[in-house]
Amino acid sequence: MPDMLAIFRFYAAEEIDFDLDLREIQGQERLDVLCGFLAAIGRRLGKAVLMDSEGGDGSRPALGFDIEADRVVMLIEPPVRWGEIGPYPRG
Numbered sequence: 001m002p003d004m005l006a007i008f009r010f011y012a013a014e015e016i017d018f019d020l021d022l023r024e025i026q027g028q029e030r031l032d033v034l035c036g037f038l039a040a041i042g043r044r045l046g047k048a049v050l051m052d053s054e055g056g057d058g059s060r061p062a063l064g065f066d067i068e069a070d071r072v073v074m075l076i077e078p079p080v081r082w083g084e085i086g087p088y089p090r091g
Contacts, residue, residue: 004033016041035072038065050075 004025008018025034042049042065050061066073 004030006037035065038063038072039070041065042067043070 004020006018006020008016011017020034025031038049038051046067048064048067050058050064052058052061056062061075063072063074063076065071
């Protein structure tokens with residue numbers, strides 16, 4: 001991935017683990033590069049590729065390459081922002 005660092009760790013023969021600094025993924029162009037990277041791995045291996053959050057245990061991946069859909073998909077709902085849920089509740 002150009003101008004993005006991926007650090008690979010080989011913990012198990014059946015898994016590919018790597019870390020990314022999400023601060024390097026700013027803007028649509030960089031996000032497209034990440035999605036292309038995940039898709040390339042998934043297509044090459046013929047398997048789903050899951051991306052977990054920092055410190056995650058793998059039980060709730062945030063996004064991933066869906067082999068059947070042949071695209072990267074969101075796997076969790078994005079966080080809600082205050083402005084999107086209406087006025088601040090008063091009590």
